[in-house]
Amino acid sequence: MDRSGMKNINLETRPDPEQLLAKIKSENDLKSKGMLKIFFGYAAGVGKTYAMLDAAHVIKKSGIDVVVGYIEPHTRPETLALLDGLEVLETKDIFYRGIYIKEFDLEAALKRRPEAMLVDELAHTNAPGSKYKKRWQDIYELLDAGIDVYTTVNVQHIESLNDIVASITNVFVKETIPDKVFDEAGQVEIIDIEPEDLLKRFEAGKVYRKDQAKRAQNNFFQKENLVALREIALRRTADRVNKEVEIARLSKKNVKILPTKELLLGCISPSPASAKVVRTAARMADSLQAKWIAAYVQTSEDKYMDKKIQEQLQKNMALAEQLGAEVVKLHGDDIVEQLVNYGNLRNVTKIVIGRNQKPKNALFNIFKKDIVNRLLDLTLYIDVHVIPGTPQDYQNRKRTTNKNADLLLKFTFSKIDFLKIIGVLCLATALAYAFYAVGFAEANIIMAYIVGVLVMTLITKGYLMGMIGSVLSVLAFNYFFTEPIFTFSAYDAGYLVTFPIMLSVALFTSTLTSRIQHQMVTSLKREEYTQMLYDITRSFLNVSSRKSIVVKGIEYLTSILKRDIIVYLSDEDDNLMEPILNTQGKRTQDLLDKNEEAVVNWVFKNGKNAGVGTDTLPGSVAYYVPIKTHQNIMGVIGVKCCDEMLDIDQRHFLESVTAQMAIALERERLTEQQEETKIEIEREKLRSNLLRAISHDLRSPLAGIAGATTTIIENKETLDQETMNELLNGIYEDSEWLTRLVENLLSMTRIDEGKLQLRKTPEMVEEIISEAIQHVKKRAKEHVIKVKIPEDIFIVPMDGKLIEQVLINLIDNAIKYTPKGTTIEIKAFTAEESAYMEVSDNGEGLPQDSIKHIFDRFYTLENGSKDSRRGIGLGLAICKSIVEAHGGEIEAQNKKEGGALFRFSLPLN
Incomplete structure (x- = not known):
């Protein structure tokens, strides 16, 4: 692309490396991965699933191991009958919103690993809790595992066609697949029946159940809708086939036109008559229902236009773009060659070009073929449609239609360049004198001046300065080195030939060098622009927030356009937020006017350009472009155009940067959605674990309290005091257990909500440990608790209540998982600017594989005490959260002499 953002094409007839790589990649993928076959239809009921199952029976008879992974349960009876004789994989049930949803079991499919698998409904959205959000992602994992997959999809589920189908049926389908999934499929078999036959099936109740039929009849199942959907499906399949033809054609250096579909190329020129060519090409493309390209060939002389x-x-370019053309800019001095090569490369079937009549006084063109005739000679497989012009429309292909431009091209004089010529001429003369003094031949002296002409052309601009240098070089040779010396005369008659030849060679080399110099400048500009696009793409990959992406995009636009830029982004509710403004001038309020906001809202709602230079709200002070992807409109970007409108090149550059911004913003949005989905899954998992744990650990003590209370109430007169005390102690212990459980749940809730606030004060460690022991004293009456702390006063900054809870949970954990009579040791000490506390026991220790999960939520060990209330696995998780909130660390390990040890640190500063 050139600096403007318009497509720049550098044509060669060698194989297209990208197409060749695409073909090689496709072939390698087919060897290493499974093959995806899609049964494609234009509406429900055309027979996709039936055809898929029928194909499964065929491949099974040939000895291929085939399994039915998933078939939609609403499939028709005659279709379900085809399941007989096929192995059907069990579905998995996912509990969601109070019901169980049957889903394709990806893990079971990978474990079974057949040669081929049938998975219905490619565009299906999986229930929350599944490994992937979309079924096509499941299928991609099957393909990566080397399993061939047969699947089905309708035309309305293809992402790029979603809005077109919605405009026809008034139904916007949410379940879609990316176009690449369809295009990269190994095979696509279109299942097609006449709309009349499909309507008969629908009326017979063979497509939908009665509760769905009425709604479908109001949307999809109307004849005109079915006809339109059928045409879209057939065209989309044809486009995919055409793409395969293009890859095969270009990868083999085959530039022969294969007219699989119509593609028009309209030729644009600076002539006013070119508008007629553009309109004609647009009408032809519309009548043929084909795409068309508007091409302009930029030559080395365009800078003098x-x-x-x-x-x-x-x-002319804006008109072509407005009429739906893909506008491209080619580069080269041979216009016909560029058009023919590009036409062959793109598989163009028709070229539309204007024919300008030559003026009668154009004698220099009598023996020269014009562009149209040359084009007819070179196009063997492309139809050429010539649109006649008038003599008044005549403009030669050098784009110099008036005398001023011609003079500018041939007679631009620069004093600085003239001084450069004089300096080089002196150096060339000095070198020639050296050759002359040594006795070199006259030809060597002439070569010194020829080299001088080349240098003059390189360091000056324009053809005129090269011509002046050439003439002066011939005169200098005549003056200094031909007899009589120091005159412009020559005795030898042979110089009458030498001088013209020398002048011709000098002029020829000067002209060629100027042209090469211009091509070099053009190439450098292209390289600069390519590098700029690369920098834009790379810079967007290195930024994360939406605002940073917008600021980066504005920087690139401002550096090129030199105009005020304003950007509006949308929030989660699809409302525009406060704008981000970058100004180059003082009048910034123009872009913030209410009328401008109205234009912005129109662009955001309609997803189309508006403002200055467009047919929509042209009275605006800016040109507005939506920042959009295939699925969403992310915002609007505006460029102020009070002094001068954006030209077509600047618009293309704006749209190129906007497209990159949209991709980066979409990536950021998807990342946020992925994080939200991940959090939602974790919350669902947390809720399930919490309910599962509470259902056991709340029910058990409540049942114990209820049972003991009932026994006391019903038998209070017959119970002895010892039994009564035992029952009351049981009630007390159960209530204490419930109290600790509720405290842990409340603590974890505060931690999750970010409401855990530390109130650090200097605390004596001895008092914190004493309070913790006092709290668990009744539960630890069958254990021995020892304390080891320094003899000196030991003060540590901490939130005393929270650290006390940590110690209580650790001691309680030791009591719960060690047998009676076990010794629990509490130790405190300082080391390396931190205070350490340890709670250890001499029990059985921790299972080695559980140590890395011991602080996870809801993680519990099975080897607890005889007490059935093992807990819900929140105590240690709360300990970790509290310690880390203090800036410390907590760890668990087994002691060498036996038993478990929990150690946590608190910073002393």
């Missing part, structure tokens, strides 16, 4: 002619060229 008059400003009015440039404006006319921009108008």
Whole structure:
């Protein structure tokens, strides 16, 4: 692409490396991965699933191991009958919103690993809790595992066609697949029946159940809708086939036109008559229902184009873009060669070009073929449609239609360049004198001046300075080295031939060098622009927030356009937020006017360009472009155009950067959604674990309290005091257990909500440990608790209540998982600017594989005490959260002499 953002094409007839790589990649993928076959239809009921099952029976008879992974349960009876004789994989049930949803079991499919698998409904969205969000992602994992997959999809589920189908049926389908899934499929078999036959099936109740039929009849199942959907499906399949043809054609260096579908190429020029060519090409493309390209060939002489002619060229390009063309800019001095090569490369079937009549006084063109005739000679497989012009429309292909432009091209004089010529001429003369003094031949002296002409052309601009240098070089040779010396005369008659030849060679080399110099400048500009696009793409990959992406995009736009830029982004509710503004001038309020906001809202709602230079709200002070992807409109970007409108090149550059911004913003949005989905899954998992744990650990003590209370109430007169005390102690212990459980749940809730606030004060460690022991004293009456702390006063900054809870949970954990009579030791000490506390026991220790999960939520060990209330696995998780909130660390390990040890640190500063 050139600096403007318009497509720049550098044509070669060698194989297209990208197409060749695409073919190689496709072939390698087929060897290493499974093959995806899609049964494609234009509506429900055409027979996709039936055809898929029928194909499964065929491949099974050939000895291929095939399994039915998933078939939609609403499939028709005659279709379900085809399941007989096929192995059907069990579905998995996922509990969601109070019901169980049957889903394709990906893990079971990978474990079974057949040669081929049938998975219905490619565009299906999986229930929350599944490994992937979409079924096509499941299928991709099957393909990566080397399993061939047969699947089904309708035309309305293809992402790029979603809005088109919605405009026909008034139904916007949410379940879609990316176009690449369809295009990269190994095989696509279209299942097609006449709309009349499909309507008969629908009326017979063979497509939908009665509760669905009425709604479907109001949307999809109307004849005109079915006809339109059928045409879209057939065209989409044809486009996919055409793409395969293109890859095969270009990868083999085959530039022969294969007219699989119509593609028009309209030729744009700066002539006002070119508008007629553009309109004609647009009408032809519309009648053929084909795409069309508007191409302009930029030559080395375009830099001398008059400003009015440039404006006319921009108008012609804008008209072509407005009429739906893909506007491209080719580069080269041979216009016909560029058009023919590009036409062959793109598989163009028709070229539309204007024919300008030559003026009668154009004698120099009598023996020269014009562009149209040359084009007819070179196009063997492309139809050429010539649109006649008038003599008044005549403009030669050098784009110099007036005398001023011609003079500018041939007679631009620069004093600085003239001084450069004189300096080089002196050096060339000095070198020639050296050759002359040594006795070199006259030809060597002439070569010194020829080299001088080359240097002059390289360091000056324009053809005129090269011509002046050439003439002066011939005169200098005549003056200094031909007899009589120091005159412009020559005795030898042979110089009458030498001088013209020397002048011709000098002029020829000067002209070629100027042209090469211009091509080099053009190439450098292309390289600069390519590098800029690369920098834009790379810079967007290195930023994360939405605002940073917008600021980065504005920087690139401002550096090129030199105009005020304003960007509106949308929030989660699809409302525009406060704008981000980058100004180059003082009048910034123009972009913040209420009328401008109205234009912005229109662009955001309709997803189309508007403002200055468009047919929509042209009275605006800016040109607005939506920041959009295939699925969403992310915002609107505006460029102020009070002084001068954006030309077509600047618009293309704006749209290129906007497209990159949209991709980056979409990536950021998907990342946020992925994080939200991950959090939602974790919450669902947390809820399930919590309910499962509480259902046991709340029910058990409540049942114990209820049972003991009932026994006391019903038998209070017959119970002895010892039994009564035992029952009351049981009630007390159960209530204490419930109290600790509720405290842990409340603590974890505060931690999750970010409401855990530390109130650090200097605390004596001895008092914190004493309070913790006092709290668990009744539960630890069958254990021995020892305390080891320094003899000196030991003060640590901490939240005393929270650290006390940590110690209580650790001691309680030791009591719960060690047998009676076990010794529990509490130790405190300092080391390396931190205070450490340990709670250890001499029990059986921790299972080695559980140590890395011991602080996870809801993780419990099975080897607890005889007490059935093992807990819900929150105590140690709360300990970790509290310690880390203090800036410390907590760890668990087994002691060498036996038993478990929990150690946590608190910073002393």
